[in-house]
Amino acid sequence: MQIEVESREPAASEVELLALPLVAVHRERWKLPPRLAPLARALGGRIEAAVASGEFKGKSGETLLLHGDPAARVRRVLLVGLGAESGLDAEALRRAAGSTIGAAQARRASRVALVAPPLRGPSPTAQAEALAEGAILAAYRFDRYRTRRDDPPAEVASVTLLFERAKDLRALRKAAAIGVVLGESQNLARDLSNEPANALPPVALAQAAQKMARACGLGCRVFDVPELERRGMGGLLGVGQGSANPPRLVVIEHNAPAKARRGSSSRRTTRPTVCLVGKGITFDSGGISIKPAAAMHEMKHDMSGAAAVVGALRAAALLEIPLHVVGVIAAAENLPSATAYRPGDVLKTASGQTVEILNTDAEGRIVLSDALHFARTEYAPEAIVDLATLTGACVVALGKWCSGLFSNDERLASRLARAADESGERVWRMPVWDEHRDAIRGQIADLKNTGGRDGGAITAAAFLSCFIEKIPWAHLDIAGTAYVDKPGPYQPRGATGVGVRLLAAWLRAYRGRA
Ligand code: BES
Ligand code: MN
Ligand code: ZN
Numbered sequence: 001m002q003i004e005v006e007s008r009e010p011a012a013s014e015v016e017l018l019a020l021p022l023v024a025v026h027r028e029r030w031k032l033p034p035r036l037a038p039l040a041r042a043l044g045g046r047i048e049a050a051v052a053s054g055e056f057k058g059k060s061g062e063t064l065l066l067h068g069d070p071a072a073r074v075r076r077v078l079l080v081g082l083g084a085e086s087g088l089d090a091e092a093l094r095r096a097a098g099s100t101i102g103a104a105q106a107r108r109a110s111r112v113a114l115v116a117p118p119l120r121g122p123s124p125t126a127q128a129e130a131l132a133e134g135a136i137l138a139a140y141r142f143d144r145y146r147t148r149r150d151d152p153p154a155e156v157a158s159v160t161l162l163f164e165r166a167k168d169l170r171a172l173r174k175a176a177a178i179g180v181v182l183g184e185s186q187n188l189a190r191d192l193s194n195e196p197a198n199a200l201p202p203v204a205l206a207q208a209a210q211k212m213a214r215a216c217g218l219g220c221r222v223f224d225v226p227e228l229e230r231r232g233m234g235g236l237l238g239v240g241q242g243s244a245n246p247p248r249l250v251v252i253e254h255n256a257p258a259k260a261r262r263g264s265s266s267r268r269t270t271r272p273t274v275c276l277v278g279k280g281i282t283f284d285s286g287g288i289s290i291k292p293a294a295a296m297h298e299m300k301h302d303m304s305g306a307a308a309v310v311g312a313l314r315a316a317a318l319l320e321i322p323l324h325v326v327g328v329i330a331a332a333e334n335l336p337s338a339t340a341y342r343p344g345d346v347l348k349t350a351s352g353q354t355v356e357i358l359n360t361d362a363e364g365r366i367v368l369s370d371a372l373h374f375a376r377t378e379y380a381p382e383a384i385v386d387l388a389t390l391t392g393a394c395v396v397a398l399g400k401w402c403s404g405l406f407s408n409d410e411r412l413a414s415r416l417a418r419a420a421d422e423s424g425e426r427v428w429r430m431p432v433w434d435e436h437r438d439a440i441r442g443q444i445a446d447l448k449n450t451g452g453r454d455g456g457a458i459t460a461a462a463f464l465s466c467f468i469e470k471i472p473w474a475h476l477d478i479a480g481t482a483y484v485d486k487p488g489p490y491q492p493r494g495a496t497g498v499g500v501r502l503l504a505a506w507l508r509a510y511r512g513r514a
Helices: 034-042 046-052 090-106 124-138 166-194 202-216 225-230 234-240 296-301 304-318 364-379 392-398 410-423 434-438 456-465 500-508
Strands: 002-006 017-024 063-067 076-084 111-115 158-162 219-223 248-254 273-284 324-334 346-348 354-356 383-388 403-407 427-429 473-477
Touching (some): 002 124, 034 046, 046 076, 076 090, 090 111, 090 124, 090 158, 166 304, 202 219, 202 248, 202 304, 202 324, 225 234, 225 248, 234 346, 248 364, 273 304, 304 500, 324 364, 364 383, 364 456, 392 403, 392 456, 403 410, 403 456, 456 473
Parallel strands (some): 273 324, 273 383, 383 473
Antiparallel strands (some): 063 076, 248 324, 346 354
16 A cells, blocks of 8 residues: 655545544534545545534444535545544544544545545654554555455555645654554554464464565574574473474564674674564464363464564564664464473573472463573663463453553553554553562462462563563553454554554663663
8 A cells, every 4th residue: 555645735635535524512512624624625524424413423333425516626525533632642533544544445546535624632753653653554454365265355555645835745654654664564564473283383483583584674583493502592492392283483684783703802782682582483372281271272373472563573674773783583383283292391591590380371471481582692782572472361351442551661661662652552650579489489389370360461571570680671461462353543453563653762862871
């Protein structure tokens, strides 16, 4: 889909559908924005009538199609509700763009124009970014396995964002291009997460990361089983040993510092380093502690943390984020078999800490222990953020409306919370106390891999914290937010790509430790 930015008069647009976002105001207080007077005239008063009659209220998600005179240039105008003006933010604009795409597809309109309304709230560039991003996200479909369809879906070929002031066009086009990068990076994460587990075993996930890295000029290393053995990654190896598809550790680097040349004073360009770590369980059957059948197919999404890392690295590269960003993915498949790890086994992790397995379904924290240890010791970064579909307990605690945020660092936590506000990818902070760490102290080994039912999301985070030591670290439990079965305005059923937008907002605002 092509996104364009113009400063044309809306009434002069020759498109199949002209979308007009409007804020919700009481119909008696509604005044036609002066800029829309020519368009309103072209529609012969139908816009005013729709509002005056109460047929269109401007509520979020609401749309109403109006037809112009057959002779008029503008034939179809779609009124799109923005919701209350007081709460009008980037999220409202993403949703409005999403509703526009949905309506355009339903009406088989392929060329669409969207009027950027003069608004209080987001700046014009912030509007361009959010509208472009929302359109790209809403046009996403995962249909590559549909071979026969009697209802081939309609595609929107182009969306033109119409702004008022011609002199800002350059800045607005740049902002829209950023929105496109962000939207496409989220769609890449969605693609990876939606891909079935037979098509995306750990090796294929690593290849997908490599493919993205190559396309974006990033460095990428993939550790195979002998390399994992050399590095003592007994956690990742233990979880992966039950599957015929071997595990991998993937490292993606944006702005890797150039190696100091011999003879030259070893001054490196010192950009701050941050690490993004993703859980990449390509399928989680639970292993020997097998899961019930009912929702097991959803566990193809258990690599959504890894998918978010791939998407975020893509965005970091294409937005030229001035940081050294390292992505680390622990990829394995958790299956029961004659070679699978068992309850009661003791694994030795790369950190040297041993873990008694009480439940093979608590596998995410085990593979992450090796990835977190690797990130910490190899890069000594300023911050580590991990993303994982880690616990059902987090879904019980917070529902599907936000991700769980756990952190050992107040500044990092508040900056992620700010990024969550800006991106609309909500998080909610949870505590991690010494009592939670006590719950996963082992008897046979240093740690045990479950702390019982109580506070399950927190004891899982506490387990991860044992591999972090003093580095500022945050853990995002995305078990509830990684995929949905209730579609939204820019969100089809399935993977959401959650984390990409949040991480991109955090990285863009990054100001170092200061
Ligand atoms: N991948 C699951 C967590 C999950 C559950 C993600 C639902 C998305 C939706 C994780 O590996 C898991 O199985 N966790 C167990 C931990 C328990 C055995 C301590 C859980 O949450 O039940
Ligand atoms: Mn599991
Ligand atoms: Zn899992």
